[in-house]
Amino acid sequence: MRWRASILAAAVLVGCSAPAPRVTAPGDASAPAPASSAAPASSDLRAAGDREVLHALSRLTYGPRPGDVERVRALGLDLWLERQLHPEKIEDSATEAALAELATLRMSSSELLRAYPRPDPQLRAKLASGEMSRQEMQERYPMDKRPARITAELQAAKMVRAVTSERQLQEVMVDFWFNHFNVFSGKGDVRWYVSVYERETIRPHALGKFPDLVRATAHHPAMLYYLDNWLSAKPDFTIPGGPNRGRKAGLNENYARELMELHTLGVDGGYSQHDVTEVARAFTGWTIERPRAEARFVFRAAMHDTGEKIVLGRRIPAGGGQEDGERVIEILTGHPSTARFIATKLVRRFVADVPPPALVDRVAATYSRTGGDIPSMLRAIVEAREFRGEDVYRAKIKKPFEFVASATRALGGRPDTNGGMALARASAEIGEPLYEAQPPTGYGDRADVWVNAGALLARMNFALGLVSGRYQGVTIDLPTLVAGADTSAPTVVLDRLLAAILTNQASPETRAVLVKHLADPQITRLTADDRGPANTDVAKLAALVIGSPEFQRR
Amino acid sequence: MPTRRTFLKAGGCALVAYAAAPRFLMRTARAAEARGKVLVAVFQRGAVDGLSMVMPHGDPGYAGARPSIALQPPRQGESNRAVDLDGFFAFHPALATLGPLWDNHSLAVVHACGSPDTTRSHFDAQDYMESGTPGVKSTPDGWLARAARTLPAKPAPFRAVALGPALPRTLHGDIGAISIQSIDRFDVRGADASAGRGFEALYDQGVHDLLHGTGRETFEAVKMLRSANASRLAPANGADYPRGQFGDAMRQIAQLIQADIGLEIAFADMQGWDTHVGQGAEEGQLAFRLRDFGRTLAAFSRDLGDRMADVCVLTMSEFGRTVAENGNRGTDHGHATAMLVLGGAVRGGRVYGRWPGLGRHQLFEGRDLAVTTDFRTLFAEVAARHLGAPTASLFPGFKSTQPSLGLFV
Numbered sequence: 029m030r031w032r033a034s035i036l037a038a039a040v041l042v043g044c045s046a047p048a049p050r051v052t053a054p055g056d057a058s059a060p061a062p063a064s065s066a067a068p069a070s071s072d073l074r075a076a077g078d079r080e081v082l083h084a085l086s087r088l089t090y091g092p093r094p095g096d097v098e099r100v101r102a103l104g105l106d107l108w109l110e111r112q113l114h115p116e117k118i119e120d121s122a123t124e125a126a127l128a129e130l131a132t133l134r135m136s137s138s139e140l141l142r143a144y145p146r147p148d149p150q151l152r153a154k155l156a157s158g159e160m161s162r163q164e165m166q167e168r169y170p171m172d173k174r175p176a177r178i179t180a181e182l183q184a185a186k187m188v189r190a191v192t193s194e195r196q197l198q199e200v201m202v203d204f205w206f207n208h209f210n211v212f213s214g215k216g217d218v219r220w221y222v223s224v225y226e227r228e229t230i231r232p233h234a235l236g237k238f239p240d241l242v243r244a245t246a247h248h249p250a251m252l253y254y255l256d257n258w259l260s261a262k263p264d265f266t267i268p269g270g271p272n273r274g275r276k277a278g279l280n281e282n283y284a285r286e287l288m289e290l291h292t293l294g295v296d297g298g299y300s301q302h303d304v305t306e307v308a309r310a311f312t313g314w315t316i317e318r319p320r321a322e323a324r325f326v327f328r329a330a331m332h333d334t335g336e337k338i339v340l341g342r343r344i345p346a347g348g349g350q351e352d353g354e355r356v357i358e359i360l361t362g363h364p365s366t367a368r369f370i371a372t373k374l375v376r377r378f379v380a381d382v383p384p385p386a387l388v389d390r391v392a393a394t395y396s397r398t399g400g401d402i403p404s405m406l407r408a409i410v411e412a413r414e415f416r417g418e419d420v421y422r423a424k425i426k427k428p429f430e431f432v433a434s435a436t437r438a439l440g441g442r443p444d445t446n447g448g449m450a451l452a453r454a455s456a457e458i459g460e461p462l463y464e465a466q467p468p469t470g471y472g473d474r475a476d477v478w479v480n481a482g483a484l485l486a487r488m489n490f491a492l493g494l495v496s497g498r499y500q501g502v503t504i505d506l507p508t509l510v511a512g513a514d515t516s517a518p519t520v521v522l523d524r525l526l527a528a529i530l531t532n533q534a535s536p537e538t539r540a541v542l543v544k545h546l547a548d549p550q551i552t553r554l555t556a557d558d559r560g561p562a563n564t565d566v567a568k569l570a571a572l573v574i575g576s577p578e579f580q581r582r
Numbered sequence: 583m584p585t586r587r588t589f590l591k592a593g594g595c596a597l598v599a600y601a602a603a604p605r606f607l608m609r610t611a612r613a614a615e616a617r618g619k620v621l622v623a624v625f626q627r628g629a630v631d632g633l634s635m636v637m638p639h640g641d642p643g644y645a646g647a648r649p650s651i652a653l654q655p656p657r658q659g660e661s662n663r664a665v666d667l668d669g670f671f672a673f674h675p676a677l678a679t680l681g682p683l684w685d686n687h688s689l690a691v692v693h694a695c696g697s698p699d700t701t702r703s704h705f706d707a708q709d710y711m712e713s714g715t716p717g718v719k720s721t722p723d724g725w726l727a728r729a730a731r732t733l734p735a736k737p738a739p740f741r742a743v744a745l746g747p748a749l750p751r752t753l754h755g756d757i758g759a760i761s762i763q764s765i766d767r768f769d770v771r772g773a774d775a776s777a778g779r780g781f782e783a784l785y786d787q788g789v790h791d792l793l794h795g796t797g798r799e800t801f802e803a804v805k806m807l808r809s810a811n812a813s814r815l816a817p818a819n820g821a822d823y824p825r826g827q828f829g830d831a832m833r834q835i836a837q838l839i840q841a842d843i844g845l846e847i848a849f850a851d852m853q854g855w856d857t858h859v860g861q862g863a864e865e866g867q868l869a870f871r872l873r874d875f876g877r878t879l880a881a882f883s884r885d886l887g888d889r890m891a892d893v894c895v896l897t898m899s900e901f902g903r904t905v906a907e908n909g910n911r912g913t914d915h916g917h918a919t920a921m922l923v924l925g926g927a928v929r930g931g932r933v934y935g936r937w938p939g940l941g942r943h944q945l946f947e948g949r950d951l952a953v954t955t956d957f958r959t960l961f962a963e964v965a966a967r968h969l970g971a972p973t974a975s976l977f978p979g980f981k982s983t984q985p986s987l988g989l990f991v
Binding site: 149150152153156157212214215256282285286289290295425456459461466467468469475476477479480481482483484485488489492496535537538541542544545548550551568571572575576577580581 | 703705706708709719720722739748749751754756758759760761762763768769770771772773774775776777779780781783784785787788789792793794796797799800803804854858859860862866867870910
């Protein structure tokens with residue numbers, strides 16, 4: 029009977045939740061609905077269908093909110109996916125309104141450089157030597173005028189969007205491609221470029237064509253600075269002006285190498301050190317116009333190596349300029365190794381840590397056939413037999429960002445911008461500070477990167493903090509999750525929570541452990557009120573479910 | 583020296599309260615019997631000025647290059663001056679607390695040490711030093727993780743620990759390294775114990791996978807720490823750690839070592855070495871950091887006492903700083919720096935490495951101290967001689983062209 033009760037609870041719960049994040053309480057949920065509304069045969073079918081919906085939601089969104097399964101079921105999975113692949117057609121004004129107060133999100137790099145100037149070194153020296161107190165420093169140079177504010181707002185926005193945006197797949201893909209074309213916000217001038225980088229290069233193409241992503245990132249000051257290409261010049265180039273006037277500059281291979289190794293071909297993609305040098309030569313002169321004022325792309329012919337280049341056996345004739353780099357991007361993005369490398373990464377993100385080779389082959393073929401069309405590759409993945417395999421169901425470990433967002437979503441939570449910052453700090457505590465991955469590889473996408481003792485404890489403590497309101501600016505709605513349930517009937521409360529948070533995907537073992545745990549006097553305690561002898565600590569139970577092994581998976 | 587018996591007496595009684603104790607109790611007792619070596623890696627992030635930390639007062643190029651920030655040469659009996667080491671080098675006066683460790687030969691310096699890669703980017707250079715592969719960014723794991731992997735497997739939750747918010751690059755790799763911000767707070771922080779009991783039961787189910795396995799290890803570690811939280815682990819021998827992030831980290835590493843819970847590799851870092859402006863000389867910004875640094879290392883050594891025979895502290899920084907001071911009475915990003923090796927069987931009281939000189943023609947790219955010891959030569963020697971780690975695959979693509987430094991007895 030227990031499974032029946034929990035399915036009923038789930039049906040009641042999802043049935044009454046409209047697109048609004050808050051669940052409207054049914055009249056009296058402690059008295060179960062008549063059994064006839066969920067006859068065994070149809071509920072089995074429904075369960076199977078729900079499982080498919082759940083799987084899709086867990087892979088293509090930041091996890092289901094209360095009511096999401098029901099909504100997607102009503103719409104049909106295929107139609108839902110098509111809508112998600114066209115985010116511009118999804119109304120999302122509530123999220124945009126919530127972000128309105130984050131002014132840096134809409135500013136250009138030159139505006140940011142003016143509004144958030146770097147600290148005066150003299151002030152810092154005075155602080156370090158004790159000549160100036162922290163308070164004085166704070167008054168002279170308040171926190172919300174410091175450049176760190178730019179990153180903080182971007183982090184908050186990422187968190188708010190992940191939790192509340194209706195354009196979930198777009199947000200998943202923005203995260204995926206930013207990580208693929210990672211830049212580190214803490215490296216020098218990147219701090220003033222990073223929000224523009226995401227807004228102007230990643231976001232517009234996240235569900236577009238892959239070669240456009242490469243092209244956009246290659247031209248952006250954030251990438252040019254992060255991978256040093258802005259300094260790369262033909263051998264023995266003498267800097268004609270500025271603070272380094274008269275100094276010699278030369279070839280810098282950093283971007284050329286990462287472009288092939290991490291952005292396109294992959295480390296085993298069949299390029300040589302000679303190709304690295306040739307590609308670097310092709311990109312000489314791709315630099316930044318006045319990095320601390322204008323901060324925009326410029327091609328400087330004087331820095332460019334005009335000699336002939338041979339890239340992967342293809343000849344780029346002498347005498348070229350900026351088009352040498354453009355030609356390299358064409359060669360690389362059209363290469364079969366790129367198709368395979370991108371397919372592998374996508375399949376790892378959406379299917380399994382160890383990507384099934386046959387599916388990688390098919391997605392790579394889709395890349396080659398469609399010129400790297402991202403929606404086509406995503407459709408190929410979602411429609412694949414491998415996507416539905418028993419062995420990949422809930423087989424991915426959520427990375428910290430995904431975990432924090434999905435926990436907030438599962439509780440029907442809504443962060444304001446302060447809440448977004450608080451949740452971003454939580455993600456950092458669990459091991460994923462947003463926009464702060466130092467290496468160009470970005471963050472890993474395999475379980476072993478994220479599962480370790482300190483991080484697991486941090487996840488459990490996050491769960492406890494979230495349910496107890498420790499994250500300011502994050503509103504969650506526990507009472508509604510268990511509305512009407514008799515808190516003196518702890519198993520009813522538990523099954524409500526398992527239905528709502530884990531969408532009934534708790535293993536029998538987990539449920540058994542939690543049922544046994546209900547006997548803990550600190551979970552179900554004696555109270556003197558008139559509601560009976562026992563009173564369930566709903567928040568603590570919810571935290572246990574969010575910190576459980578099942579909820580770490582997607 | 584604790585034996586298995588004393589360990590059981592001291593720590594075991596706290597553990598019998600927990601049902602899951604026996605497995606790790608046995609393991610811990612074994613670890614205590616074998617009492618392995620511990621390597622503590624300390625990263626000075628931001629590029630420490632090696633020429634101030636270990637000043638080459640005997641080099642005629644030193645003083646002239648730094649009109650306002652050069653240290654005065656050491657002079658007998660003047661305690662506010664640099665501390666002479668060997669007639670050529672001297673410790674910054676803020677490192678005077680390290681003098682006794684130099685004198686008793688437990689502390690060595692490797693100077694003009696650094697990376698063959700010429701980058702002057704903090705983050706690239708840190709990445710290279712942590713991965714142990716200069717110039718190669720795609721290396722998936724860190725050199726300390728690779729060193730741990732080559733050691734005979736002793737699965738223990740506290741085998742490789744970083745004190746800090748995230749696991750550093752150098753401990754990335756499949757070795758189950760953990761990062762801890764504070765061992766006092768390494769626990770489930772509910773209002774009462776019921777949440778902790780609940781989580782533990784959830785992860786203790788019969789499933790055998792990474793998540794449940796790590797969960798079980800986590801609660802073992804939590805319990806291990808709870809039991810180790812005894813007053814016997816307060817700093818010993820009157821050791822007085824400076825307050826602050828680095829002092830806290832090293833104090834806790836000492837606690838983990840003394841708790842005999844199988845620690846083999848520990849990592850801590852210290853920020854604030856990027857002294858572009860107002861670096862100072864005998865006093866000032868850099869002196870302030872160095873004092874904290876030196877006092878912490880001295881406290882650590884004092885705290886562990888005889889146990890330092892099993893412990894080796896290796897300090898590193900991504901690069902050094904320009905020989906000449908810049909226009910802001912500071913120094914810019916340079917090349918080689920100085921690294922310290924403390925404890926273990928180190929042959930201390932010596933400065934190792936060939937001194938390249940500060941003459942204009944001797945400088946790297948005309949401005950920086952040249953690298954004469956590849957950092958991998960030093961790291962490999964420490965890994966091999968102190969930990970007994972095979973070094974064949976420790977630094978992929980690296981074959982040292984210089985003879986061993988002979989740092990160890």
